[in-house]
Amino acid sequence: MIFETIYARLDQLIPELDQVEEYKGLEAAGFMKLGIDILHRDAKGTVVALSHYYKHPSGDMIADPDMVVYVHREKKQAQALSYQDMYTYTEVYRNTDTFYGVLDNPDLPAQKSLNAFLAQWLKNLLAQGHK
Secondary structure, three states: OHHHHHHHHHHHHOOOHHHOOOEEEEOOOOOOOEEEEEEEEOOOEEEEEEEEEEEOOOOOEEEEEEEEEEEEOOOOEEEEEEEEOOOOEEEOOOOHHHOOOOOOOOOOHHHHHHHHHHHHHHHHHHHHOOO
16 A cells, blocks of 8 residues: 555655754755654654755746655554645645545545655655755
């Protein structure tokens, strides 16, 4: 199932996720740095933002992509909650208070597409050698 695949790839990429306090950056030669921001942590899991930043010609730093991911430790599952780039913003849940501890139906249109993107992005990050 996609939730387990995402969890396994995140665990390979960031095995020390439970020890990250607020922010961590992963680098790979020739690729943009991956930013990891802890947004929320409780007994069941962690909400983390993953993002690449690039410098726009205006001088602004722009997150592209920027994804929020929920990681459920006990179930060893993770899911995409939102996706943002410089053109669009998509979220799975309108009320983010309802998703903590819940791994919902993977067939919801937004959830299905965001999880597919996240699984591929994590696979690419691992292949690129981010650490």
